[in-house]
Amino acid sequence: xxxxxxxxxxxxxxxxxxxxxxxxxxITDGEFFALLGPSGCGKTTLLRTIAGLEQSAxxxxxxxEKDVTRVDAGKRGVAMVFQDYALFPHMTVAQNISYPLRxxxxxxxxxxxxxTSTSAGLGLSELLERRPAQLSGGQQQRVALARAIxxxxxxxxxxxxxxxxDARLRLEARTFLKRLQRDxxxxxxxxxxxxxxxxxxxxxxxxxxxxxIRQLGTPKEVFQRPADTFVANFIGSTPMNLLTGTYRDGLxxxxxxxxxxxxxxxLTDGTPVVAGIRPEYLHPASDGITxxxxxVENLGVTSLVTLECPGEVLVGLTVPEQxxxxxxxxxxxxxxxxxxxxxxxxxxxxx
Ligand code: ATP
Numbered sequence: 001x002x003x004x005x006x007x008x009x010x011x012x013x014x015x016x017x018x019x020x021x022x023x024x025x026x027i028t029d030g031e032f033f034a035l036l037g038p039s040g041c042g043k044t045t046l047l048r049t050i051a052g053l054e055q056s057a058x059x060x061x062x063x064x065e066k067d068v069t070r071v072d073a074g075k076r077g078v079a080m081v082f083q084d085y086a087l088f089p090h091m092t093v094a095q096n097i098s099y100p101l102r103x104x105x106x107x108x109x110x111x112x113x114x115x116t117s118t119s120a121g122l123g124l125s126e127l128l129e130r131r132p133a134q135l136s137g138g139q140q141q142r143v144a145l146a147r148a149i150x151x152x153x154x155x156x157x158x159x160x161x162x163x164x165x166d167a168r169l170r171l172e173a174r175t176f177l178k179r180l181q182r183d184x185x186x187x188x189x190x191x192x193x194x195x196x197x198x199x200x201x202x203x204x205x206x207x208x209x210x211x212x213i214r215q216l217g218t219p220k221e222v223f224q225r226p227a228d229t230f231v232a233n234f235i236g237s238t239p240m241n242l243l244t245g246t247y248r249d250g251l252x253x254x255x256x257x258x259x260x261x262x263x264x265x266x267l268t269d270g271t272p273v274v275a276g277i278r279p280e281y282l283h284p285a286s287d288g289i290t291x292x293x294x295x296v297e298n299l300g301v302t303s304l305v306t307l308e309c310p311g312e313v314l315v316g317l318t319v320p321e322q323x324x325x326x327x328x329x330x331x332x333x334x335x336x337x338x339x340x341x342x343x344x345x346x347x348x349x350x351x
Contacts, residue, residue, distance in 0.1 A: 003028055
């Protein structure tokens with residue numbers, strides 16, 4: 001297994017796009033690491049650069065003890081699973097799984113043994129003689145993983161491995177992937193644009209934008225204390241409420257009220273700020289932001305309420321379904337204790 005050490009890494013396409021831009025990153029041996037970000041932020045390019053499928057323009061890539069920056073893809077000790085799985089359509093499942101050994105000219109017996117043992121662990125034993133076209137999306141994904149495992153690589157790179165699966169299979173595959181990674185202890189980097197997936201699976205997450213890392217942290221850190229308003233907006237199934245306000249006398253003036261930030265902030269009075277309130281931490285209160293109920297979404301056990309407030313819209317206020325307010329009524333809501341985040345209105349960085 002291996003650490004991954006990226007230093008000053010840039011990847012520039014022939015058209016001049018700097019898809020990865022001076023990036024530093026250390027991934028620990030055995031870690032399950034997510035690259036998360038919106039479309040076009042450079043996640044796939046970074047993964048392909050680590051794999052050696054794109055050449056870096058600047059910087060170094062060290063895997064374990066070895067500088068592989070100029071080493072060919074096939075010799076880096078890296079296995080990559082692509083978004084479309086890239087299985088060989090004319091080969092059976094068994095042949096697909098043992099392919100890396102065939103390339104290395106391993107004996108027929110070794111190839112067969114690898115196919116048998118890897119497929120057993122992945123629930124593919126019954127499918128060894130089928131071809132990829134005769135498999136479901138989830139089964140194809142497992143064959144692609146099995147093939148990657150047969151490579152006995154030190155590093156596993158996964159590019160949106162769950163994106164072709166329907167919602168239910170995706171959930172199953174998540175659990176499966178997490179268990180597999182833990183059992184094998186493989187250093188794994190996976191790319192996703194799905195924040196829920198990254199939060200659920202990863203030991204740590206790098207949130208990317210424009211070829212750079214905006215925030216690096218555990219799922220908890222990234223969810224609870226997004227470093228800037230971009231990350232705040234990107235993470236969370238309902239986006240965070242970001243309200244324009246002013247800091248004065250130790251309080252944040254926002255949407256016609258004054259909210260207390262957790263702890264003392266070293267801001268001067270009159271500083272423009274953005275108040276961040278996660279919908280999950282927003283509750284009905286006697287004192288807080290008052291607004292008119294404009295939308296009520298019934299989710300079964302709970303209902304999500306949208307409030308139109310002075311100059312702002314507050315989304316995701318969660319109330320028990322039986323307490324659902326009528327549209328047009330007035331409600332007051334406030335962040336749970338310690339859950340108000342304050343961002344500098346100019347730099348958009350967490351204060
Ligand atoms: P997605 O989630 O949509 O796959 P991504 O975060 O993986 O996006 P990349 O595919 O790495 O992003 O693309 C990063 C940037 O590089 C984008 O601006 C993209 O248009 C550009 N790009 C990607 N591939 C190439 C290429 N072969 N030639 C030129 N530009 C490219």
